[in-house]
Amino acid sequence: MSTLTQEKLAQAVELVQASDADVWLTFVRETAATTDPVLPLIHEGGFTWHCALLVARDGRKVAIVGNYDADPLEQSGDWHQVLTYVQGIRETLLSALEELIHSEVERPRIAVNFSESDPLADGLTHGMLRTLSGYLAGSRFQDSLCSAEGIVMSLRGRKSPTELARIRAAVAETGRLFECVQREVRIGHSELEVYQLLQAEIDRCGMGYAWDRSLCPIVNTGPDSAEGHSQPSADLRIAPGHLFHIDLGVTLDGYSSDLQRCWYVPQPGETAPPEVLLRALAAVNGAISAAAAALRPGVPGWEVDRAAREYIIAAGYPEYLHAVGHQVGRIAHDGGGVLAPRWERYGRTPELPVEADQVYTLELGVEVKGCGYLSLEEMVRVTESGVEWLSQRQLELPLLG
């Protein structure tokens, strides 16, 4: 029995009890191809054939899998029952639902993993939803499917002790990688060379990437580099007068970091960054502090974003074109509530109230004309009354080269 799945399944039972669902159903197949992002929280490993993982209001946990998939579930010790089938899952699934949802329940509700707002609570594919609807047609569960968005968002968001320990370890390793940049990166290196240097070190240590490997880390040097999720350039080379910026997230034991750091590459004779950069640094840090001050349980995410957005505008800079923070967990963008403005692309995620033990980034940047992109990203855990900083804040602008 893994401590992690044990902790998360205990949370899941509580969340189902606090919801209006009778059963929470995770329905997957061929997970090597299309996995539900919630799966690794409740089971270590994958499945080939249709698999139904059920958590009921009364705490019973039942797994239904194809005949060759049963062994890891049984070994885990996490499930009260592991049922198997050979030709098809339909009948076994229907009788398990009959068993788990008392026949006197008038309007049974089966929560499944779809969500328009939260990609991480949206693991059920449309084809699988259709299959499931077909199975339930004509049974008393015909109209029972509903969204498990609330259950999955909280399950993913509220980090358990094991999850927090792993995130702390990923943050520490990222700090070590930034030290490696400070030590080894020099004037004349291209963005691509720094990217390759960091990837080589990440691979050597057996770590993974908190987002798509081809875009991790993001490396920007100087004013001509493309801001955003861009690929490192082989032509842009670190030169005096540049702002040098890295956005990096690593994964260790399945949990991630996501941090941004900046350096200044001095001109001959310079011993400190120019005033214009120090002003930008102070503005960015002030906005991050404003967001942190607004961040506590119960507050909707957009209020936290607004605090930072108003700060940076008042400081005379243009507003950033993204959210001031997102949750971090198994991956960098870990879903659930976002500290975002109420823009269409964020759906209803900016409205969600912050919960204790969620982990967020706080991040924003400004373009400094002629120098480059000054952007910082820190990580915090939400406590009962505020935040705990998981990263060591960058309050100064070190020299590089």
Added chain:
Amino acid sequence: MSTLTQEKLAQAVELVQASDADVWLTFVRETAATTDPVLPLIHEGGFTWHCALLVARDGRKVAIVGNYDADPLEQSGDWHQVLTYVQGIRETLLSALEELIHSEVERPRIAVNFSESDPLADGLTHGMLRTLSGYLAGSRFQDSLCSAEGIVMSLRGRKSPTELARIRAAVAETGRLFECVQREVRIGHSELEVYQLLQAEIDRCGMGYAWDRSLCPIVNTGPDSAEGHSQPSADLRIAPGHLFHIDLGVTLDGYSSDLQRCWYVPQPGETAPPEVLLRALAAVNGAISAAAAALRPGVPGWEVDRAAREYIIAAGYPEYLHAVGHQVGRIAHDGGGVLAPRWERYGRTPELPVEADQVYTLELGVEVKGCGYLSLEEMVRVTESGVEWLSQRQLELPLLG
């Protein structure tokens, strides 16, 4: 421009033209969390915000992405247009569809990636389908969404020259790993030790796993080992009289192998496997040959399975409880048509006609009482008239230990 995405997008245009769709739309977001398995065929890398990749009947290819995601798409050179948005994708998507689908088309059809039968053609989540339906509501595309199953199945199935070369390389590396087993594995090693030995070698070479790492390779020694997708045991150790069996798939440059091999561990004094094992080996190989003889373009998969199933039953063995073959590509179970019996869990995939340039496994096994699980798995490419063997067939049962 990558040769691979170039080859696959050229195929995609042909497949859209041969379908009844006006546009094929791949609609994804936060692909680090929930990616559509078709995405790596048409773009290298991932996306953060809602992204729409459109291939039209007339061959135009248009990508719509959030402002920070545009750079890799533009760099790729694969898309005629890369459109960006800041707050939400809806308007840009609707006007691109207006542009791509002539206003005189009476019943416009937009094919999207859902499928009940094929997990690899089922990358659209239910939440994303709902979002998309919401965008189209009230427009002339309101009832236009249909399944892209046929397009995606053929796109994935018909291996391009670059894809075939990568699969051949993965098969060759797997052969090298089996040689490593022959050379290094000895009596007394546990299943877990062999699994760790192979994983260390796979990791050292920078290869990936063709299915879930925790279950790859599958290692079975002797009659007490759990057949199927089971975890290796630390207690079961290789001993004289055992059948020793490995099911292994590696991924190299994004393409996979999936092969099974068996060995016999001789008793003191034995210089060849006992007769009962040689009979089982011949039956298994005869069934694989029967499947290969039935496999050619146009034949439905179930007929291929039936050829092997009838052979093994006629040889006096129980039938295997799985399909005799599946396609292999980016992952071991690569979707599309399956060489399977017409069981519920296979949906309509056994009915699909085999196409040239698909790559299949041919695999089955029998339990040999007191010895273990004798199961083989080969890989073939479908040619215009039959098959080309991609793996070197295992026709003998080598001794191990």
